Every structure is written in C-alpha cells, then in structure tokens.
C-alpha cells in the first residue's frame with residue numbers, strides 16, 4: 001500500500017470552504033422549485049391512487065376484504081363416464097348456484113371449455129403461423145391433428161330442477177342460461193346439464209387436459225380437466241367474468257362442494273380432487289391396508305407396486321366400475337384414470353391438518369417418480385405453508401401423463417419422465433431435455449402442487465391476470481427449491497436471471513391481460529417472482545416481507561383478490577410505501593441500470609494559509625505538464641541573457657503567504673468560536689458521488705465502499721433517494737479513511753443490467769476467446785469421388801480387401 005494513496009477521484013482543487021451563508025441559500029432556493037413538481041411529485045414516485053380502483057365496502061383501502069365482501073357459490077353433483085373405446089366424456093351434472101351478490105341475475109353464464117378444441121374456435125383460427133423454417137415431425141403431426149380434430153362439446157340438455165328445459169345459448173366457449181325469473185340476492189337456483197365431447201390427444205395437441213396412448217401395450221392415461229360445464233364467476237368488480245377461453249388466460253371460478261361419480265373400465269385406477277368415498281368397492285383389501293400404513297409413513301409406500309401396474313397393463317376390462325369422490329370448498333375438479341398406474345403415498349401433517357400425499361404414474365416414469373414425486377409434493381406443502389397458511393385439504397396428488405404441468409385443487413399433472421432406456425437429464429437445457437430430466441420433474445411438481453395455494457385457494461382472476469398466480473407461485477417455488485438442496489439449479493427467482501428479459505425489446509408491463517402478454521414465461525412467471533424476491537431480500541427485508549406476504553395470503557384464502565388488494569396489503573402490513581415499486585416493476589417495462597458517473601473528493605481548508613497553500617502547491621506540482629512545457633525545459637530564454645529583466649514578480653508565487661496575509665488569517669481564526677475551530681481540525685474525507693439512473697427503474701442504491709486500508713463497508717440508501725430526481729442524484733459520503741473504490745449492488749440484488757458502470761474507478765473487463773478450426777464442406781466433385789484423397793481412399797479400401 002502506498003504511503004500517500006494514489007487518489008482515484010477527480011478534481012482535487014474543489015476544496016470545501018465553510019461559510020455562514022449555506023442555510024440562507026438553501027432556504028431561498030427551496031422557494032423557487034416548480035409548482036407542478038411540488039404538486040404531483042416525481043412521476044416515478046407518484047402515488048398509485050390515480051391507477052388503482054377506488055376502495056369500497058367490498059375491498060378496503062388497506063387491501064383486505066371489506067365488510068360487505070361477497071362471492072358466489074357453486075356446488076356440483078356430477079356423474080361422468082370415461083369412454084375408453086372412443087376417448088369420450090359423457091356427463092350429467094346438477095349445479096346448485098347461490099347468488100350472494102346484491103344484484104338480481106336474469107341469466108347465468110357457464111364455461112364450456114372443450115369448445116376451445118372446436119374446429120372453428122377463436123383460439124384455433126386466430127393462431128399465428130409457426131416458424132416454418134424450424135418445424136419438426138411432432139409439431140407438424142400436431143398441426144395436422146388440430147386441423148381435423150373436433151372437440152366441441154355437445155350440450156344434450158339444460159333443465160331446471162323440475163325437469164323443464166331452460167333456454168340457453170352457446171357463445172363460443174361460454175353458455176348463457178336464461179332464467180325463468182330473476183335470481184334474487186341470497187337465493188339459489190338448481191339446474192342440470194347433460195353433455196359429451198371427444199377427448200383431445202394431449203401428446204399431439206397442446207392442452208391442459210387429454211389422453212396419452214401407449215402403442216407398446218395399447219393402453220391410455222387420461223388426465224381430465226375442464227371436462228364439465230363450470231359456472232363462470234360473477235364478481236363485485238367485473239360482473240360476469242365471461243372473457244372467452246382463447247388459450248392463454250386460464251380459469252376464473254367459484255368455490256363450492258363437489259360430489260363426483262366417475263365410471264371407468266373396471267380395471268382402471270382413478271385419482272381425483274377430493275377424497276375417495278367408496279374404497280370398499282373399488283380397491284382391494286390389500287390396497288386399503290397399504291393405504292392405511294402409508295398414512296402414517298414418513299416415506300412413500302406403494303399402494304400399487306411397479307410389478308402390479310405392469311401386470312395390470314395386459315388385463316382386459318370385463319365391465320365398468322364407478323369411483324365416487326367428494327371435495328369440499330374447492331373451485332374446480334380434475335381426475336386421472338388408467339390401468340397403467342403405479343400408486344405411492346405418504347402422510348404429512350400441515351398444522352392441524354392430516355394430509356395424504358400421493359403420486360400416480362406408469363412404469364415408463366420409473367425410476368424418477370417413485371424417488372422424487374411424492375417427496376416433492378410433501379416438501380411443497382412444508383415450505384409454502386410456512387410462507388402462507390396450512391394446507392387445508394385432505395389429499396395432495398401428483399400424476400404423470402401427457403400434460404406438461406397443470407394444476408387443479410388437490411391434484412396436478414406433471415409430464416417429465418425418463419427416456420425409454422431409464423436414463424434422464426440432470427439440469428435440462430431445452431424443452432426436449434426438460435421432458436426427461438430430474439430437476440425438470442422436481443421443479444414442476446413443486447410448481448403445480450404450489451398452485452394449490454395460488455390460485456386454488458387464494459382465488460385470483462386467472463383469465464385476466466396470469467401473474468397473480470404464476471408470479472406468486474414461481475416466487476414460492478424458488479424458495480422451496482432453495483430448501484430442497486444446496487445450489488439447486490433454479491431458473492427463476494434470482495434478479496440477475498431477469499436482466500436479459502428486462503432489457504429485451506417487445507415487452508409489455510406485467511399488468512397486461514393474459515392474452516396480450518409477450519414473452520409469456522418471463523412476463524408472468526419470472527419477472528413478478530423476481531420482483532417479490534427483491535422485495536423480500538432488498539426492499540423490505542425478510543421479516544417485514546414474510547409478515548406482509550402471509551397477511552395477504554391469509555386475508556384472501558378462499559376469496560378472490562385483485563392486483564390492488566395485493567399491492568395494498570403488502571404496503572399495509574409492512575408499513576412501507578411501495579407505490580414506486582409497483583409502478584416501476586408492474587406498470588412499466590423500464591429496467592434497472594444505475595451507474596456511478598463521477599466521484600469528487602473535497603478537502604476542507606484549515607484556514608491556515610501556510611498549510612492550505614503548501615497543499616495547493618503540492619497539487620499544482622502533481623498536475624500534468626503540457627507537451628510544450630516538457631519540450632521547452634532546456635530552452636534558452638531571453639532573461640537568461642539579460643538578468644536585469646528579472647524583478648519581484650519573477651520570484652513571487654501567488655501561493656506564497658506574505659506576512660500581512662499570515663497576520664490577517666491568524667486574527668480571523670482567533671475570532672472563530674471554539675467549536676468552529678474544532679471543526680476545522682476534523683479528520684474526515686468528503687466525497688460527492690454522482691449516480692445516474694440509465695435504465696429508468698428506480699431502485700435502492702447499495703454502495704460498497706472499499707478503503708485504501710483494505711476494509712470494506714456497504715451503505716444502503718432506499719429508493720426514496722430518487723424521489724425528487726429520478727434520473728440523476730448526488731450523494732455525499734463522509735468517511736474516516738480515504739476511499740479506494742466504490743461498487744454498486746455488489747451482491748447482485750437489483751437486476752442491474754450493466755455492472756460495468758457500477759464500479760468507480762472503472763475496471764478493465766474480462767472475457768475470453770476460443771480459436772476455432774476452419775472446416776470446409778466437401779464439394780460435389782469430392783463427393784463424386786473425383787479428388788486425390790478419394791483415390792487414396794479407394795486404394796486403402798482395395799488393400800483392405802486383400
């Protein structure tokens with residue numbers, strides 16, 4: 001370390017001069033600030049009231065449900081048959097709909113989701129062309145299958161409880177049922193619907209439900225969802241949510257109780273949302289016995305072993321069996337059925353609730369599934385409950401089949417399984433590898449089981465806002481992955497992983513309708529998850545964030561929050577104004593790029609002219625010489641020849657202190673109050689740091705200071721440092737030791753997109769290059785065997801014949 005540190009900062013001449021005028025000037029300046037800025041505030045810090053809905057009796061200004069909060073209720077009794085010969089659903093349901101709203105309803109809207117797979121569906125005919133230059137066999141087979149497949153639901157009957165037909169009209173994926181008389185507030189209406197439709201081949205057509213056919217053994221796995229007409233939701237802030245099902249925006253649903261009887265070939269195994277009611281009829285004594293043991297087990301036990309499942313594959317159904325399930329307080333119902341299922345289960349205690357965690361999968365899913373699936377189900381409940389609320393349902397189920405990853409109450413569908421030879425990838429690098437990878441499987445099970453919390457219980461409007469469930473769920477998925485194993489290869493959650501998206505073109509804000517989102521996964525999953533992670537680690541801190549997030553989760557359990565309810569709840573419970581954060585991260589496409597543009601060190605004069613001027617002389621000596629000054633050093637000058645031309649001013653240095661000046665300054669010092677004289681002896685270093693906001697998104701300034709003695713210190717300034725000027729700020733640092741360098745965001749907390757401008761003084765960047773070998777294609781003459789090398793090859797092959 002040099003004795004006199006080399007000063008890395010500019011402008012040594014700009015010393016601090018203490019004067020008595022400072023406060024007066026400041027007061028004067030503050031009165032001439034522009035009126036508009038004072039009135040509205042810097043745009044990035046403007047409060048959100050101008051954007052958020054006005055609070056009311058249903059939703060309060062603090063983000064909680066209001067005293068008059070209401071939601072509708074829909075209870076279902078369903079009988080459904082799965083036709084394994086023709087891959088069809090034939091169903092009959094009775095819906096008991098309760099109008100808890102203050103409004104009389106003339107008609108009801110019901111969702112007919114299979115119509116997404118009608119030949120002329122909006123989702124299908126508005127599909128844009130695929131990348132024709134990059135089409136594989138599978139995707140072309142899928143496109144051709146979609147052209148010919150007809151999945152439109154046939155509505156056979158819509159009747160009231162007396163059996164009288166009800167007028168109804170199907171409008172694409174919705175159906176309006178006209179009521180014989182308006183349904184008054186507080187009243188219920190019972191009606192039934194009979195329907196049928198063809199199940200989609202989910203391996204060829206991308207779907208959240210469907211079948212997979214196994215040509216080797218001639219069996220199917222069915223993962224059934226959106227399979228029955230479901231009540232559209234009617235809400236205080238939107239009325240009927242009957243925005244058509246086009247493909248991206250998922251489902252907005254009402255809570256209710258379900259009783260579902262599922263008839264399948266008698267050698268199928270069925271799993272579903274809810275608890276099995278007739279195990280005595282559909283399970284063997286052995287299976288019931290194993291289930292009982294599994295409930296108490298801390299590791300998964302087989303209910304159906306791989307060998308038993310293998311044997312089942314070659315049986316033939318002799319008849320039909322009906323499996324009956326009941327589920328309370330759920331917003332949907334899904335099931336899976338196959339004769340190929342292995343079944344394992346283990347118990348889990350979530351607070352006071354006893355839960356049975358289960359997995360269903362074919363032998364093709366081994367050895368991955370028996371090792372990881374059920375453990376991942378339990379791990380998810382463990383971690384998510386810590387951050388929100390106890391898992392309230394009796395079962396939690398993961399099923400392997402054709403659907404990539406999709407969530408329903410208590411049950412979810414997850415596709416990854418090993419390659420046919422039983423090997424698999426670790427960390428997947430492509431969609432194809434993901435389908436056959438360990439971490440692809442663990443992460444998707446965590447994610448889909450996690451959806452039980454958001455949106456299956458915290459029931460956000462998925463048709464409108466994808467991020468409200470996907471973003472929150474991806475954030476908790478990241479936390480669960482961190483608790484799975486050290487250095488878990490999570491691909492979403494860390495701020496640095498969001499930078500390339502946030503600096504990319506063709507983006508829309510997170511607050512965009514589901515169907516209009518560009519770069520879907522980054523927009524609705526990655527960015528909101530990262531935003532929440534930053535709130536937790538950097539803006540609020542873990543303690544405040546966890547309390548606020550739990551408050552939001554518990555306030556909206558089994559209720560329907562809107563974005564404003566989340567924004568307001570997190571502020572309400574944390575005590576921190578986050579309007580700037582929601583504005584920047586959720587309503588804009590700005591990115592983060594803060595830069596240190598300059599640093600100036602200020603030195604305080606001692607007011608002793610001898611000391612001060614000696615320092616100035618030293619600084620003057622250190623100043624760079626011009627090229628002419630250097631070359632003229634040995635120049636013969638006129639005064640050398642005529643010394644009589646030299647006078648007082650030739651020797652006089654303006655920085656010399658004359659006797660009179662010395663006396664004058666001593667008198668001035670003597671007039672100073674003792675505390676002011678002490679201040680002049682203060683041994684501190686003053687630095688003014690200029691920081692620019694290049695990316696537009698305001699963020700806390702996290703500044704690591706490295707001193708010349710090797711010590712480091714981090715000073716953190718909240719984002720409010722930008723509240724008056726969001727593009728450029730200056731900050732005064734007062735230190736005891738001289739500073740060697742400064743670095744913004746040393747622990748990569750803020751998704752700062754360009755870290756090269758975070759360091760002052762700038763550093764030389766590091767990269768590397770690799771030499772590649774030139775390879776030339778064979779020309780047609782060479783391929784035709786006309787080159788010299790070809791002749792040699794011929795010779796060689798002839799000699800081999802010998």
Ligand SMILES: [Zn+2]
Pocket residue numbers: 447451470473
């Ligand atoms: Zn999801």
